Amino acid sequence: MITAEALTKNYGTKRAVDSVSFTVQPGKVTGFLGPNGAGKSTTMRMIVGLDRPSIGNVTVNGRKYAEHAAPLREVGALLEAKSVHKSRSARTHLRALAATHSIPKKRVDDVIELTGLEAVATKKVGGFSLGMGQRLGIAVALLGDPQTLILDEPVNGLDPEGVLWVRNLARYQAAQGKTVFISSHLMSEMALTADHLIVIGRGRIIADAPIDQVIGGTNVPTCRVKTDSAEELMNALAAQDVQLTRLDAATVEVAGLDGRAIATRAMETGIMIYELTPVKQSLEAAYMALTQDEVEYHSHVGNPLTTANSGKQA
């Protein structure tokens, strides 16, 4: 479990992370989502003590990272691909890190095999592609068989197979009861991998909720309706707060009414509809809506998300 309390980081006059508080629970994959420069990496660097928080603190399983007797067994972190001396081989890099915690050589071979690096393990890291660098970073994170995994943009530069592998790895580790904290700016990837989502924008937490809620929370019910009398249906449904979009001759997208309301109205006016499909809003749309709110409005009053006080009036 990772617990951040009022975590803040200033770089000069710029506030990169602005008083964020959150908990990352064990047993599930928690996605850390936000645009580039939102403060994801800085937050993760503070968790493992590379950056010192300006204010606030963060603990892993109740202690500051540096205070654990065996930090590598507590937390495995992938912070940036290629955090390695270019002239060193992948195996030597792993062996040097393993030595700090007396991790057996066997484990080094295991993580090399696990990440599919056998063929290049003795090659200099300087010649690695971004994808291979990522795999090495993941191998480092897994080295101590840690209780908590922190992965900063792990799928960057990976091929589709690698992306799938990381997804399975994250889900598997969480299923083992471990804490998995993954950052990404790719919403589609998070939608597939994460159970819980923490959304950050401009250094502040915008949302911290189960993924379904994040997707559903900002959603207005939307349905796609097929009818032979599109024109008449649109007239019948027209109202304030209802948005109608004609997709093609027979299809209308209705936002702001649920399926029952649309069907009721259609029956009342005698319009035949032959398809009524609820449209699930994508995480991407939800995310856009959230970040837009962050910029334009004060907060989401009455929606189920935990919202940060932006302190600004619309």
Next chain:
Amino acid sequence: MSTETMKRPRSAEPGAAGSGKLKFSGVLRSEFIKFFSLPSTLILILSTLVVMVGFAALSAWGIGVSMEAMASDPEMMAQMGVMGDMETMAAAIPGSGLMFAQLIMGALAVMVMSSEFATGAARSTFVAVPNRQLVLGAKTLLVSIVSIVVALVSLLLSYLLAKPIAENYKLSLEFSSEAFQRQLWFGVLYVLMVSLIALALGALLRNSAGGIVVLAALFFVLPIAVGSLSSIVSWLADVARFLPDAAGTALMMMPGADNALETWASGLVVAGWCIIPLAFAAVTLQRRDI
């Protein structure tokens, strides 16, 4: 890369990663693995040996030849004065490459720290070992061991090679003489001091080129600058004696050289140069973000 297969995640058997804790001995082992896995390390150590032995041979030969020339000219001999100086001069032969060797070893020590930051390896290092003083401590010990061994071995090799050459010119180079013993042990101390200052510079500047330039300036430029200015500003002559190069050299020479500090005082100054920059490095490393 796309043709390679990533294995499906599987459970690491319990205890697959062992149960060892983070310990200083482990960190030291880690630093040794890192240090000796770089080709540049071996190249620089080898260069040091070559430079030391090469200069010792050259200077034994050079001094021998000029001695012979002088011997045939009694007038010049008389000018040279006391023959006792000969022993001191001969004793200095094995260490004649030190001036260059110190720069090579210094560069190596700068890079032990600066390369971590230049390559991003520092992130891996300090995540594995979040106690930054453990890392600095291990690197300090590593650099100390390496400098002492390299300096000692190269001075002994130089002695072994220079001795027959010198004796060929009837110059006696005695291992047990006080002059040579000072050269040997204080020469090792000198190289150790340079390396520790260099390590501290690497930690303070986090940049290889910057660290090496500052090191070279401290040992080559500053003494000359202070020396030439001291004829104008008299108190600078006092300052000059406290520079690391002057204090270290004073130890290696037989006591009595003009304007040098006494042995114990020089020893204190050298110790200060070993410790104070490292203390600054420790504080900076603790405070600054990686």
